[in-house]
Every structure is written in C-alpha cells, then in structure tokens.
Amino acid sequence: MLQTGLMMDRPLLLSDVLEHAAHQAGDTEVVSRETHGPLFRYTYADCAVRTRKLANALAGLGLQPGSAVGSIAWNNHRHLEAYYAVSGSGMVMHTCNPRLHPQQLIYIINHAEDEVVLFDATFAPLVKGIAAHCPKVRAWVCLAEKEHTPAIEGVANVLVYEELIGPASESFDWPSFDERTAAALCYTSGTTGNPKGALYSHRSIVLNALAGCLPSVLNLSSMQTMLPVVPMFHINAWCIPYAALLSGARLVLPGPKLDGASLYELMEAERVTISAGVPTIWQALIGHVEQHGLKFSTMKCTAVGGSAMPQALIAKFADSYGVEVRHGWGMTETTAVATMSVLTANDRKKSTEAQHAIVAKQGKSVFGVDIKVVDETGATLPRDGTSQGELMVRGQWIISSYYKAEKSPLVDGWFPTGDIATIDASGLMQIRDRTKDVIKTGGEWISSIDLENAAVAHPAVAMAAVIGVKHPKWDERPLLFIVRKPGQSVEKEEMLAFLAERVAKWWVPDDVVFLESLPVGGTGKVQKGELRKEYGGVFS
C-alpha cells in the first residue's frame, strides 16, 4: 500500500508570491507608465502595501471570496496590484481585452458576473458604451487619481482608485484556501461564436510562474529587468506579472505606449534586459531601430509568442543586434507558455543559420506540460519532424473545461489545440498551421504559415496571409494576400517566382491579392475569416 509523505501541506497561493517579493526583493523597483504619460516608480515592498490596501478596499465594497472583478487596463502598477489583491483574497481576476467588440465585452462581463470593473482612463468611452448593459457591476473603478479620472456621462457609479485605497488599512491577513481555487479568468478572443472562459487556479498559475522563471524559459531572476509588452489584459501577460515577483526580477510596465519608438526609449532609459510580446511588436521595434540606426544597450533577450516569428526576424535580432529570441507557444487554454524554443549547449555548436532554424520552431514542452500530435483518427503520430497532425496538450496549467460550459473539450484527457504541428525526435515542436487554416489540396496539406513565412522573406513585403479557396479539381488551392512595405513595389509574377524558388511547386499559390492592410483581431492576429468571407469563392 502506498505510503504518504510526511511533509508540510501548504497550498500554492498567489498571496505567497506577493509576500515573497515584498520580503526577499523588497527594495527591487517596479517602473510603470501612467496612462496620462509620466513614469511612476516604487518597490515590491511598496507594491505589497498598496495591494493589501486594495484587498481591504475591495472587501469594503462588499466583495466576497469567489466574487469576480473585471479589468480593462494597460500594463501598469495598479493593474498589478489588482492581480494580487483580487486573487489573493480568493476572488477571481477577470482581465478583459479592450480590443474585443463591445458586444463581446458586455457578454464576458455578464458571463463572468463581474461585480466591480477596474479600467484605465483610455477606456472611458468603452465603459460609457457598455455600462448600461452590465447590470451586475456595482462600481467602475478608474485606475488613477481624481484629477486623471474622467467623468463618464450616464455612468453614476464611477470610483477613483486612489480615493478607494487611500483610507484602507495597510495590513491584510491573506486567507489560506485550497490551491485549486480559481484565481483568474480570461476569455478567448472568440473569432467564431461567443468568447469562452479559461478559469485558472492558484496552483496552475504558481506552477506556470515557477516554470516560466527557469533558465530555459524566461530566465527570470534578480539579475533581470523585464518589460512585458504582452498585455496584462490577455492571458495574464503570459504570467510574467507572477513570475517577476516570484523571481525578484525588476519590472518595467509600459502602459499604453507600445509603438516602436516608445518601447525603444523605455528599454534604453530603464536598462531593460528582457522583454516579451507578439511578433508584430518586434517588427515595429526593429523597424524603428533600423530607421534611426540605433542599438540596444542592455536588451539581451526577447520572448516571442502569439504567432510564429519569421526566421528572418529572429536572425536580424540575433545577428544585427545581439538580442536572443526565445520562441514559445501557448494559448488562452494553456495559461501561458507551454513550449519554448531555446538553444541547448549542443545547439550552440551548430551554424548560426541552423541555430535560427531551431529557434524558428516553437520548441520543447516546458516541464509540467506534455505534447503529442495525432492524426484524424486520434492515433499518435511519430516524432519524426515530418508527420503533421493536430497538436494535443495536457499538463499542470492546461484547462479541463471552459467556464460554465457543459461539455468538456478534452479528448482522452488531452486538450485539442486546433493547431497543426510536427514534433521531431529531439522533442522540438513546430506549428505548421491552424486546423482551420491548413490548405487541403489533392489529398495533401499545405501549411499557410510556411507559405506566409516564405512570402515575408521578400524585401518588399510587409505582411502576408494565405487562405485556402475551394477548387473543383484539387479540393482547395492557396490564395496569397500581400501588404507591400511603404514605397516598395512587387507584382504577382515576381512574387510567385520568388516563392517557386522556396517551396514545392504544388505549394505555389494560384493567385496573389495586394491589399493596403490585413484585417487584425483583438489579439493582434490576422483574421483569416474576414479574408475568406470576401475572397473565399471558388477558383475556376
């Protein structure tokens, strides 16, 4: 009969992450861009004091353990305080993506049953539009002082964050409870149907934050200054606001200023060593740096996820600017990072190009997560680097079901990601496509992502997207969309000839459409559904 270990039984709770930072990295700085412009600075010890005040203030508003608190906010110190005060009190921190359609925002606030919503002044017009449709929200709290809180016509119950926490006590006894208690809630961007909620537990977030600090993931410690560009309003900024405090890393929160020039200036001024965000952010940043002939003084590493980072961009960061790219993969349903591509000691003996090719994949599963790819019958495919199938994932920080959903999405205990991937013998996973984007032609699959990566390697191409269009003979054929770089020219014939040198002949798209821009959704990804609506007819 199994024996039970004789160890202390203490839950993994987010309040312990906050108090750990306050005690072990109490003088470490948090730098935060206020929504109205200037930088704000304090320490983790200060942060803990204000977080305890907020916990008292929220209790004073009548919130109870289990209550949901919404936020529509930038990456800033008040949002950080809310993360810990809400979850630490046993309540649910529901981060709302302001880029969702207002109807979807109303839907998720009501579905989550948010009783209080915290918002940044930027989003006052949004609040004005939705408040009347969110009857359970007792108070809308502007994350600012009085002077920076706008009046919102027609919304009576607007509170001022600083006035709310000002009189509250600085001491708060964080409650202890089961580590499987819900801590945070994030909805998918919901490109089809209503958004679906992932309800993260304290345990899953703490384990993800621990794994996220590992040298082969984000490498966070008191030696680093981390600037998360990835928004705290979506997937908890990949859990960096938790990992930073757990590790004692210095934290720089950029607020609303996310353009290349602002990010570069902040990185230099605050001596940032590591950052994290989606590829479009890095494209903009490197564009600014190149245009002005700049260099990075302290930046050594950036973590990239959300969509695939082209190898050319990885190479540029590494070779021209000495910034290592770490390429990861995760989704709302996986809390944060599930796989990460980081060079091993053996990899570093290979050619530069071979190294970039490794980083261009989405990497190996982080400890705590298992991955596999399966065929259409659910059979596991070999780890040979070529067998493509749907990526399945399971582990410590993967959802078991959606919030208030009746049916579990799991298949034999694994979460089906909707991504098409390969895994090679060394465990390296590569996303080849979304199941709904892959182009099925003549019984074979064409990866729309591979085609797009090949297209953006052309010097005149700023963005590219590929969709499958019905074809009477081949089932589907690829159609390529191109956005040209400003002042650059490239035409269809040149583009197709360029691709013909880089992909199999039968992969070359049947046509090219040149657009001024591509439709982009709430999380910064190209909305191929929009392209399909307009262009997805039938090739003749």
Place this chain on the structure above:
Amino acid sequence: MLQTGLMMDRPLLLSDVLEHAAHQAGDTEVVSRETHGPLFRYTYADCAVRTRKLANALAGLGLQPGSAVGSIAWNNHRHLEAYYAVSGSGMVMHTCNPRLHPQQLIYIINHAEDEVVLFDATFAPLVKGIAAHCPKVRAWVCLAEKEHTPAIEGVANVLVYEELIGPASESFDWPSFDERTAAALCYTSGTTGNPKGALYSHRSIVLNALAGCLPSVLNLSSMQTMLPVVPMFHINAWCIPYAALLSGARLVLPGPKLDGASLYELMEAERVTISAGVPTIWQALIGHVEQHGLKFSTMKCTAVGGSAMPQALIAKFADSYGVEVRHGWGMTETTAVATMSVLTANDRKKSTEAQHAIVAKQGKSVFGVDIKVVDETGATLPRDGTSQGELMVRGQWIISSYYKAEKSPLVDGWFPTGDIATIDASGLMQIRDRTKDVIKTGGEWISSIDLENAAVAHPAVAMAAVIGVKHPKWDERPLLFIVRKPGQSVEKEEMLAFLAERVAKWWVPDDVVFLESLPVGGTGKVQKGELRKEYGGVFS
C-alpha cells in the same frame, strides 16, 4: 463562496521528471564513474530505458507500492536509475549514509523496513557486517556486473544488478497516484539518539527540483554540465538528481573518487560548468589546484552547503579562479535547499569584498519556503541583521513530522531548526551557530562559527573548531581547537592576538588546543560532541 479553477488535475510525480528528460533531453549525456574505476556514458533516453527495466525487475522481486528499498551507494548511474525506478513505482527510496555507525545502519534499515538493499561493491564489507541483523531484507543487490560483484561470506541473497535488470522488459506503465505519496526517505545523522527519518513526498521533491533549477538557485538548464559531489546517499544529493533531469542539464556523477585531484581531473575532462558540495570538498579541491598551479577551464559556479563556507574561501574561488560560489542552507528536514545566497543586480554594483560578505551569509529563502527567527519565548525577532534567535522554517518541502514518530516537532506550524540565525531587512539570513554550540557567556552569546571563521583566516590554520567550556563566573567561555596546515607553525599567543584584532575582546577564546585532526562525522561535519567529551571540563 470560493470558486474552483477549471484546470487539469495532474499530480506532480517523479516518473514525469524521468520521462520529461527522456523526451526533451533524450540525447543529453550522463557520465558516471563506475565503482571499479572507468567512466560509463549514456543518455537520458538510455537511462529511462534501464530505469523502466529496473522498475519491472523490482516488481518481479515481489516488491509492492509502499515497499521500501534501501541503497548504500555512490553517485553513479545505477543509483540514479534506482532513484526513479523505486519512487516512480510508488515505492520508497531509502538512501543510507555508509558513514553512519554500523549499528545505526542496522537501525535505519530495520526502521524503514527495507525489503531490498542496493549497494556498491565498496560497501560489501559493511553489508557483510550488517546483513544478519536485517531480517526483512530479501535481497542485497550489488550495483555492478557479475564480474565486479564480490562474494560476501555469510550473505546468501546477493544479486547482481545487471543480471537482475537484463531480462526485464523495457516498457513500464508508471502508475499515477496522489502527489503526496512518499517517494524517498533519509535519516538524520543522529549525533544524539537514534537517527530520525524524513519521508519526502513526490510533490515536495518535484517542487524543490523546480525551484532548484531557478537562475538564482542552481541555474540548471541544458546549457549546464552539473557534477554533484554532495552524495546521493544523503538528502538526495540536494535533489540535484531530480533537478538535472527536470532541466535537461548534462550530469557527471563522480562515483567514489572525491579527492581534490580526481574531482579536478573529472571537471576538466568532462567540461563541468557547475558543481555542488560541502566546504571541506572545496577546500581539498582548491588545495590541489593551488599546489599544482592549475586553472578551471569551464567551471563557472559551485553551490556550497552543509556547513558555512568561510568568506576567505569564497573570495579565493571568485577572485583567483573565476568560480562563483553560491552559498546555501538546508538540512535533512528541508529536503534540500531552503535558502541561497546569490548576488542580485544591485549587489553586483558593490565592492568585491562587500559581495563576498553577502555570499558568506546563507542567503534568502527560496520561493516555497518561509523563514523567521524567534527568541526563547517563541516571539518573532526583527529582521535587523543583528537580532539572533532560533531559525524557524516552513514551506513546500519541509517535514511535518519524523517517520513513525508520535510527536510532531513543529511549533505553531514551523519547524525549529536548532540553528541560531539573524535575518536582515533585505531577507538575507546568516547562520550564527547551532543552538547547542552557541557559547553563552555573561548573559551574551558568542557564535562559535564566527570565531572559527576568524581563526581559519590565519594563513597557518587548516581547520578550527570552538566549543563552550563551563566557567564559574561567566557561565561558559570559548575554547579554540586548531589544526595547522602541513609545514606551517602558529602558537597560542600569536593565534589569540590574531583573533583579538578581528573579534570583540570578550569573544577571544580562553585557551587554544592544537590537534593533528578534528573528529568528523557521517556528513563531513566536525563532531563537537567528541571535543566536548574530551575537553569540556571547567575553566578555572
């Protein structure tokens, strides 16, 4: 009412650590010194195959979940396989310290109810002496091939490891069970009374291993080659055999050859980047390196614990050899590391000497562990760096009680360590003494450790120890023991004058005794109890 998160509920199990390494670092090497001399090499993928074979073989011996398996063995690959096969099967891996007195070994093997004991050929004489007194042990398995397995007179049931696992199947379905299940058992060295057992759970070991890989703890990843000198027969080699596989670090296991010359040779030949062990090991290593005018080619870091590392030795490693010392603290009851002294970004702006002084402390609590110091009434003392009291610890990998003990050692949920410590405002903890070693004189405390550190700073001193001796007026007064370096001379008056310049006047010992050697116990620590027996009379 609290809400429950909707995340997959998967236990933290050691079998997942093994399979993670097999899948994500399958081609990473393990290098192991055979007990009979040569180096053995294989990969984590190979290791997993042989571990599964061993799991099948142990089941074939009739062992059941919950059974205990003992080991008396060096750091080598077969011992590593046993770690995972035993715990992964739901059995308890009981590592025995061969430096214990044979009577104590008999006691712990019977107390643990070991059904099988794995041993290295080195310890055949030990097995010969104890086997008849361990009636529950069905088989003594020599960790070797047939040709290197000695016959043991009078012990019939000796099996050969390679013959045991040879015919076993390479596939094994690791059972899933509660993560609080016992995985490993280690007894204290028991300087007074019988040894007491700490029964570690899968959860506590996995969490410790995760935290151990953090950049600010051991910084383990696929970039590192780790050589644990700290023995697998005591406190699981500080959980490095788990952390290495979790992180994909290359592992070099030194077997029985632990002298300075052998370690240096192995570190150089295998391009070791990080090591871990007690200060006496590093003293011997640096002695060898200095004597032969050598350098370290790849070694960048060493973790030190078990007893305090003198600041002079920390400085020598860092300044003369470019090897960063990371100074930790833990004990059998804390699974492995509980605190670690690592320089932060701010610390690195300070003078070299100030940096060494920080590292000479035992550091900050690792995430997952809380510490405090209390006075004799149990009241928490301020974190001011000077208030000394007993160090209390609680957390994810701290015991709640001893194996088969009726009474819990905890005080209000905290484990009393028996160490006297201070904690400063930044969270830095410093061990000042053992509660039983501290010298109480005239109502004040003298730290025996501080005095010893001051004494070993003298160039002629190899080792020093201080005990309190009863004194009619002052209650106790310090008595200093000195072992001189070979060929060096120093006498009492010079020694006391040297100390008088470095410590408070009332700290200067009343007398000095010069010895050829100091009595050292099973875990390499000076046995002050032996000194007290012989010298602990009364000062007049």
